[in-house]
Amino acid sequence: MNIAVLSGKGGTGKTTISINLALALKANYIDCDVEEPNGFLFLKPIVDKTEKVMVEYPIIDKANCTSCGACVNACQFNALAKVKDEILLFSKLCHGCGACELACNYNAITYNKRQTGKIESGKVRNINCSRGILNVNEPMAVPVIRQLLKSISGGVNLIDCPPGTSCNVVNALKYASAAILVTEPSEFGLHDLKMAVGVVKMYNIPFGIVINKDDEKDNIIKRYCKEEKIKLLGTVPYSKNTAVLYSRGEILYDDPHHKVLFDELSKEVKEVISWN
Template sequence: MNIAVLSGKGGTGKTTVSTNLSLALKGNYIDCDVEEPNGFLFLKPNINEVQKVLVDCPDIDEDKCMSCGDCVNICQFNALAKVKDNIILFEKLCHSCGACKIACDYEALNYKKREIGAIEKGQSKEINCMRGLLNVGEPTAVPIIKTLLNNLPKGLNIVDCPPGTSCNVVNSLRYADSAILVTEPTEFGLHDLKMAIGVVRMFNIPFGIVINKDNNRDNRIRKYCKEENIKIIGAIPYSKDIARIYSNGENIYYNLEQKHIFDKLAEEVKRMIVWS
């Protein structure tokens, strides 16, 4: 069972919910926010395995290449360019689709492997932890997300998705059985929540809402969810004490005064799983 935790924008508390919910449910923590994977800062796992993520990249045989430009014309990602009598490769723009090799009549194109990041696995007390790491300067995170999610451990997995509604999020949701959308009671929070709901509904995934920095009033998020008949499954209070806990890199779930927040959320998630 894979539960995706996502938000329409960054900074809403998605990783706070993911890490503490993993502890409450004793589920595996999977960090798919490969450009900023900060869940390990809180869970502090002992990393015992590192796997390189490699992608295919064109390798031009200059002795065979006739500089005809057919590979350039077929490339939809502008990874190849013809400059005078030379074919220039921009390897970071390549999506490894294979079209250039098919188009080459002179068999001048083959593929080599190129490292773009890594998968790290470890153990934090009673839960397994995995995360993807995209190398600095790499523009495409999807291959790392796919590699990470194709090797999930058995059992319950809490998948900390990238922020926003980009292709990174879409690829993370392909593996989800249900979803938790984290938001905050601001106009920006509501705007981006609506976009996230649209993506989740596109996949027909059951979902619930968690409000972070909740003021316990009839705010714009609560009004919207009531109008749209969307279930709010949890709320994290607007609290200086809670802010102090996670600012120190600590887990809210281990604080005896705040532990009940995620125990209650865990029970709601169990009901959502049954419904799913």
């Protein structure tokens, strides 16, 4: 079972909920926030495996190229451009679809591979942990996310999704059988939560909401859940103690008070999601 943890906006505490809930559920942890994968900063697994993420990009043989521009017209991602009598390549925009090679009638295009990121795997507290890391200056995270999730193991896996509702999140959700949406009780939190709910509903999978930094009042998120009949899985109250533990890089689940919170949350998750 793959459970995706996502949020409509950054800074809601998605990774905090993910790593502590993974420990409570004894689930494997997969960090798909490949641009800023910070889950390992808290879990501190011993990394015993690293693999490269390679992507394809076109190579133009200038001896065969006639600068006809057919490849430029075929490219839907603006990775190729014709400037006077020369074809320019922007390799980091290339999606490796192969359209330019098919469009070329002069056998002037072949493909090579380059590294765009890496996957790291390890273990801690009897759970498997893995994360994708996108190379600096790389604009596309999807290839790293796809390779990370294709090698996902069996059992229960908690997928720490990227923030927002972009194609990065959509590609992570493709592998999910259930979802947990993390939000905060603010106007911005509600606005982006609604977008995240819309994305999850497209996949027709069970989901529920967790409120982080909860003010313990009848706030706008709780009212939204009632109005939309969405299951509120639980809350993590706003407190100085939580902030202090987080700032120290400590795991909340190791604190007795927070352990009770996440154990209760894990029970709610098992009730809402068809636990198998």
